[in-house]
Amino acid sequence: MITANETIRREVEKHGVVSFARFMELALYHPGTGYYEREKSPGKRGDFYTSVSVGSLFGELLAFQFAEWLEAEAGNQKPEVRIIEAGAHDGQLAKDILNWLQSHRPKLFSEINYTIIEPSPCRQKWQRETLKDFKNVEWFSNFENLKSKTPNSKLNGIVFSNELLDAFPVRRFGWNAKEKKWFEWGVSFDGDKFVWAKIQNPEFRIQNSELESVLPDNFTLETSPAAESWWRDASKICERGKLLTLDYGLTTEEIFSPARTNGTLRAYFKHRVSDDILANAGEQDITAHINFSAIQKIGEDEGLITEFFDTQSKFLTEILAKAAKSNSFREWNSNQTRQFQTLTHPEHLGRAFRVLVQSR
Numbered sequence: 001m002i003t004a005n006e007t008i009r010r011e012v013e014k015h016g017v018v019s020f021a022r023f024m025e026l027a028l029y030h031p032g033t034g035y036y037e038r039e040k041s042p043g044k045r046g047d048f049y050t051s052v053s054v055g056s057l058f059g060e061l062l063a064f065q066f067a068e069w070l071e072a073e074a075g076n077q078k079p080e081v082r083i084i085e086a087g088a089h090d091g092q093l094a095k096d097i098l099n100w101l102q103s104h105r106p107k108l109f110s111e112i113n114y115t116i117i118e119p120s121p122c123r124q125k126w127q128r129e130t131l132k133d134f135k136n137v138e139w140f141s142n143f144e145n146l147k148s149k150t151p152n153s154k155l156n157g158i159v160f161s162n163e164l165l166d167a168f169p170v171r172r173f174g175w176n177a178k179e180k181k182w183f184e185w186g187v188s189f190d191g192d193k194f195v196w197a198k199i200q201n202p203e204f205r206i207q208n209s210e211l212e213s214v215l216p217d218n219f220t221l222e223t224s225p226a227a228e229s230w231w232r233d234a235s236k237i238c239e240r241g242k243l244l245t246l247d248y249g250l251t252t253e254e255i256f257s258p259a260r261t262n263g264t265l266r267a268y269f270k271h272r273v274s275d276d277i278l279a280n281a282g283e284q285d286i287t288a289h290i291n292f293s294a295i296q297k298i299g300e301d302e303g304l305i306t307e308f309f310d311t312q313s314k315f316l317t318e319i320l321a322k323a324a325k326s327n328s329f330r331e332w333n334s335n336q337t338r339q340f341q342t343l344t345h346p347e348h349l350g351r352a353f354r355v356l357v358q359s360r
């Protein structure tokens, strides 16, 4: 099988240079050999560690919140209610959510259809294996496919993802302060390794062009057209209910802070941050913070109302406070305390992850 690394090398040979977005797309998603196609188990054995890897509490708290939202809407809804997850990877988060609903909200559990949007046949296979005990799970390769197979139903419920948007391929730009213009970072090949190469990109501009006059030379910026287009599609799919994402991300103001001049692109190789983003293509995780201001605006332009935008710490702490009042997490043990601390502590996952909830 031809590897991600080899495919990128051939494309570079053909074109001289490829955009970084294309490099990242192939490194992460090349069929069969891209990073997310090979790495089945996040957490202990894999390189990427998410809130799901911490334990089942994350999914249980989300399940409690989802139940609250869906039950509050119950009177207004048609019988079919969907929880739509994208970026489900090996299906573990879906399993944690469904297990909790089955034991704590059996009526709601019997009414919902858990829908997974998964373009990769290989990941769908992992998910089907993890979720084989649940009969109310359905798979679609994308939103269009879901819409075309359910033409007469209005999509009610919740559309959500955890660490999906920050895993979409990004474009990477640099600011040439002397010439007052942006260039795009592409990828070329030198001897035996991939190297950065500048692509002149005179048409790229940021919205606030006054800001450009104060940017230092080589200021680096990533944009994620794929994440933005995904959020637009998700907003359209969410005909009644909530749209939610939990991701690494910043506001536009934070992205242009004077302390942050090198962008947010990171690679993780064997649990460690790797300095060389272009090394180990297909074998290391690559991620960049999303621009939450841009994402929020897209949802609002599609008619959604922003209900919450804050840290994961605040989001989960508010859920736990509601859950404690309703006695939903009565048998709390030290393992859950440890998980909750990891999920909410600012030095762990509490501050780096932000949560955006929009509704229609």
Ligand SMILES: C[S@@+](CC[C@H](N)C(=O)[O-])C[C@H]1O[C@@H](n2cnc3c(N)ncnc32)[C@H](O)[C@@H]1O
Binding pocket: 036, 037, 042, 048, 050, 051, 052, 053, 086, 087, 088, 089, 090, 093, 117, 118, 119, 123, 161, 162, 163, 164, 167
């Ligand atoms: C960082 S992982 C997060 C996995 C999981 N949600 C978790 O929190 O552990 C990102 C996942 O999104 C998947 N993904 C990428 N593009 C996707 C798309 N267009 N639709 C659905 N999933 C996608 C990746 O393959 C990967 O499994």
